[in-house]
Amino acid sequence: MRVKQHAEAAQEFILDEARTDWHDETLWFVRNKRDKAVNTIPEWEILRDWASRIKNHTLSNLDHYLTSFEEKALKNGIIIHWAADAEDHNRIIHKIITDNKIDKIVKSKSMLTEECHLNEYLQNRGIQILDTDLGEYIVQLRQETPSHIVLPAIHLKRQDVSETFHEHLHTEKGNYDPQYLAGCARQHLRERFVESELAITGVNFAIAESGSFVVCTNEGNADMGVHSAGIHIACMGIEKLIPKTEHLGVFLRLLARSATGQPITTYSSHFNRARPGQQMHVVIVDNGRSRQLGRPDFRNSLKCIRCAACFNTCPVYRRSGGHSYHSAVAGPIGSILNPNLDMQANSDLPFASTLCGSCSNVCPVKIDIHEQLWKWRQVIVANGYVNKGKKAGMQGMAWVLSNPQVYRFSGKIGRWVMRTFPFIVNNRLNVWFKQREMPRAPEKSFRDWFKENK
């Protein structure tokens, strides 16, 4: 199936204007909650600066911190796996599953496993994973992908969820009560938690000095899975490291406030070693991250702690929905991460922005997102992933604007045409005119006026 480019998918999304308004307002509500929360912290901007510096330092010394993490984790009895790419990551997990003859698997939220398409990989090999984060669970039942990295089912209304649950869990038809629906999901999930043999989790922060890691959830589903299963596999990108435990204080204060406006995630669980009789694995994944680290203009995108504040503030995301970004990680941060994974397939994403800069301002680790969007545009065009017509148009425009006489002549003619034959511009071929009137074309330019009146 052809993947729709962002502009086309966004246009379809907006066709249902009432629903677009609802989506926009729902996410704006989250942005507002974030604003309220951060304004209670007078040192907020200092925290952002510290977080940015800690991450920059870590990225500059990543080899050291990775080996330190591995060494300490091994001492704690954690089994470490290194995965160069998504295929490696999936193969490693598949092998652990088959080696241990497991068939009951639960997974809490992990955008990395989405990025690697783990569910699909295992499904193709006859293995079913159950996503236990409520939002992930809903989209999994619907055979959809998450549309948001923190709020995976934010594109759905409770009526949609009710219908999905009615179909799959046989809940009461037409009962939209969120408490009822969550209660039913909880009952189904509880059974699966109890019988699960293997639990997969993500990693929010991996601590180099201790070899331990922290998983943040609001639902406690990561903990439920891990506590009942005999095997825990935690998947992390190489950028999840922080040097010391004391640095957690900075990041945990920033993460939930930026994400949802909460002071801290309900559960911030520290994993140090497996309990007796349990196996604990950590899969450390590169999948293009070291390539991104080697791009001076884009390396600091790896500071991201996946809070999604940039999603919630982005006026384009709010009005186009996560699926229009055709990637595991949507929104502004996705638009600077995804071209690194596949430049051609994601060449539209850096253009899905007005460069308003709100994303960079909310970013808790101060990634210059909108500047990187601008830079990716340059890289994408330089690599030839651009429509020929657009390129020719730009070349023509550059020529006109480089030559003052040509510019003045074209301006005069253009304005005359617009005044005399307005239908030449006011028609269906003019995309501007579809929903907007053209500006009035005055007889005289400012320059003409200035010559007469200075």
Next chain:
Amino acid sequence: MKVGLFIPCYIDQFYPDVAIATYQLLKKLDCDVSYPMDQTCCGQPMANSGFSDLTKGCDINFVKNFKNFDYIVAPSGSCVLHIKEHLKEGGTPAELEKIRQSVYELSEFLVDILKVDRLVASFPHKVGMHISCHGQRGLHLSSMTELVAPEFSKSEYLLGMVDGLELLKPLRADECCGFGGTFCVFEEAVSVKMGKDRIKEHLVNHVEFICGGDTSCLMHLEGILKRQGSGVKTIHLAEILNSEL
């Protein structure tokens, strides 16, 4: 103090009144202002579309026109930001640096350089303020709702000196209008939806005018307003500051 008036291409062609107001305002404030006659465009439309390698001609022309001024002033935050961040050819490194350092958006020039503290201007109307992103988040012409920092606004400070003007702010004080340069055609659906949503918040306030510091945003909003058959007009900050009874 020699001031070079930098008039963005689309203002020169489509909104001469904005340029005239800017020129007259600077004259009123006793600036030695002149308009270099061979200026065209700063090159931003190409650069923001990923074609910054095509802006050489514009750079050269810009430097040729503006290298001999103490200050360069434009009624556009967006074009000023482009020059500040991306002017890279057409002169010696020192010339380029001087231009990047001495180019100002109109309101910041009035507030920070001329230190204007009163104006003879009157505009007895209800005016909604549209904050343009590049001026705000790029040039820091006003505080930003995302940051934990004191509130300020250079344009509001100036509008406060205008007699009779009632300033009204939309609920989302600094959300983008969706113009975004070529974004407005390549992402037409989102662009227009963003513009409609901005306008809706101003209409709730019963404004007569939507005022902004960037005519590009205003052109986009004006296009939607006219299509809607609305009587609300768009107006550049310079036009209000230059208006008299």
